[in-house]
Amino acid sequence: MKSILLVTAVWFLSVPPALAVAQATTGAPASASPAQKKSKSQPGATDELKSRLPAENQDKAKAFPKNAGTKAKSNKQMEEAIRTAVGTDEFVLQSGNEYKLDKSVNLTEKFSVKDHIAVDYQVGSIDQKPAFVTVLVDSKHAPKEPEDAEKLFGAKLDGPVHLTGMQTTMSACVGSRICVETEKVDGQDVCVKWKCISK
């Protein structure tokens, strides 16, 4: 009995919520089948589950990336790294019209230099001038849409920040973000600068 409860708990934790909802709507059995009683580490556990679903839900399952959890985690890491950098590093005024963090945020140790690209992302405004953070990202997975950029880098940041020799307050972006600069990577336009706009 204990082992059944343990396996059920493991199954609930391992199956993504979307699949659980799909299963509930298609009337799939709530209790664990013998096939589902395999541990998470065993290969084909989710594949076998998918084979039991109707065709449309199988498509949904295919569309749902297996590493969604990892991606969300890395997004969270990136957002956290940016938040930490904004709080600790110094902003420097560049060309008299925008602030930029003096160090770039780099979570791309696993990529080679040619794989990553520097993306300037506006985190907020200091003295009504845009404040940017340079983030090194994998060029193949650089955000293309404003929503993707906000998911990866974080949407709103405000609070105390450091300027050279003083402390000030950064105000958060109020509107949405748009891409203002691009670069060609493998023939594709990749956005390298995201700016806030007030609508």
Add this chain to the structure above:
Amino acid sequence: MKWNGRLQMKKLIVAALCVTILLFIYDFVVKEFPSPLMMNGPGTSQNPFRGKLQLSSVKYDLPSHRIKTDIRLELTAASDAPIKSLSFSPLELGDHQGRTWLLSAARDCKMETFDKSTGGGKSVSAASFDCSDVMLTDRVSAKEIWYPFDSYEVLLFPRACVNNSGGACTTHDNASIDTFEAIVADQNFVGVLTASESSPGAYTLVLSRKFFVRMVSVIFLVFSLIFLVYLVAAGDPKDLLPKSLGFFATLWGLRSLIVPSSVSVFPTIVDYCILTIFCLLFLLVFMKLYPRSQP
């Protein structure tokens, strides 16, 4: 024999003056009234938005050492679907083919939308997009030293898209430019516009100094060299020094005629030539006043 040589010299001088006059006429008739710089786009795409791009005031900005212009983009839709936003980039910069985008959403430029009537009483959506003082080159030029033989080139590769909520055109350009026109506003320059053969939709715009200034510079240089030879060969050694100083003053006067006050760069190739002639003159004067045989 001597008389024959003088006659030949006379003929040579007359021929040179005639050629100079003919060059002045050629410059006035042909070079001072250039044809408008206009090109047609590739015209192969079936984009729903098409239009005309005009660089209305192209000039070389000396303080920033870059080419600057006002831009006007007029786009017309194939249907009455409204034009809400416009993204435009005139050129690629750097090795990474980077682009800075001018966006109506960011209020970089002034966008006005209106309805345009077509034949048959139908109206379609249209928009004008005006940007002023756009820098067309990112690198600071250091070519002024070659004045008046300096020229400035920019490779234009305009791209535009309409109603793109994300800003820059990263996925698909749904607008194409059918006509491209450039108007050179700087009276000191003439422009040459050519379509790039390697990449369709790209144009090369070259700004170079007027033919007149270049021609006059060469004529003055030739005349100065002839006068230098004459002064040293036929001049009286007694008053050679004051004459040389007068010649130097004349050269400096010619410099102010060729190099306008707007060209603040010093030295230019004109200054190098003048100073070289001046040094040559004094070397020859020195050699004539103090020949080797004198103790």
